[in-house]
Amino acid sequence: MRNYPKPLQKLINEFAKLPGVGNKSAQRLAFHVISLTENQVEQFAKTLVDAKNQMKYCSVCGNLTDTDPCSICSDGSRRDDLICVVESPKDVVAMERIREFSGRYHVLHGTISPMDGIGPEEINLHSLIERLMNSEVKELIVATNPTIEGEATAMYISKLIKPSGIKVTRIAHGIPVGGDLEYTDEITLLKAIEGRKEI
């Protein structure tokens, strides 16, 4: 036995394909699975397939959901005049965690990135335009990440939407709360200065 028996090796290979899981971790995970009961393993396998089969994208906002439209789009208590544009479903969860935002979302599933061959057509932008037509939306908060691609996408959306009269805003960038000026990179510091407010 130079290697593990085939069923175990196959499982190690499957784990090693996951992001951030190296060969050593994959071995540990595979041995852990072997040590579980049959029921537990079947439960795990079922959860994997169920998650893949039951999760879809909301036809309105593009968020990951198990109902269509998603729970946010179908929530009558939320404001219809405010949409927050984010890059990924994870960002929706992050925004929801602050328990302050009561508008709707629109998930782009990426950013415009000409270097990677991703143009405006490749992200979930077309449905945003459709959604804004004949809607009562008054403000669009663009909350893409402060990366080059995120900024470019924000600029693109701003130029595209502004002529329609809808207010387009960008989330603030600056020093994170608890951060330290001394250890803040130049660009963040520049953004912090640019975004200064009278107190």
Add this chain to the structure above:
Amino acid sequence: MRNYPKPLQKLINEFAKLPGVGNKSAQRLAFHVISLTENQVEQFAKTLVDAKNQMKYCSVCGNLTDTDPCSICSDGSRRDDLICVVESPKDVVAMERIREFSGRYHVLHGTISPMDGIGPEEINLHSLIERLMNSEVKELIVATNPTIEGEATAMYISKLIKPSGIKVTRIAHGIPVGGDLEYTDEITLLKAIEGRKEI
């Protein structure tokens, strides 16, 4: 949506149960699974269940295997007079990697650890005694880890087997190749001095 939709949250919870996987990693893994094709996810799920169902312990040596007896125990080209005792199936793979050992193995699945309530009865020791009876084994190499429990188990096995006339040896402990005296802990250094050889 304060949390993720249920099928996704369930998958995150399953991943978070794995050793060394925190909540953030579990989220990343779950999102990765969602991004795979249905076929890939089903393949992953099948591999999990298959590994659990097809892997068993060899009735001779106790190693993890998909055949019984395992490929090592049924390999006619290996020496029958030499058995290496290890703690876990992973140790067998580690030993096999050096491509030098041509004897058989015996996997204990643990070590004697009175503190955790694990006595000689709780590890795969009884079958070792049975295996040694009326066998042609001449030497037993005890390759348990150099921990307190590993050492205690090695001592126990030695005292148990020696009266039968079988030679019991212990693998050497010392400074690892490429290691540095300066950074070696006292106990390892002590073992290295104790185990010194004439050159």
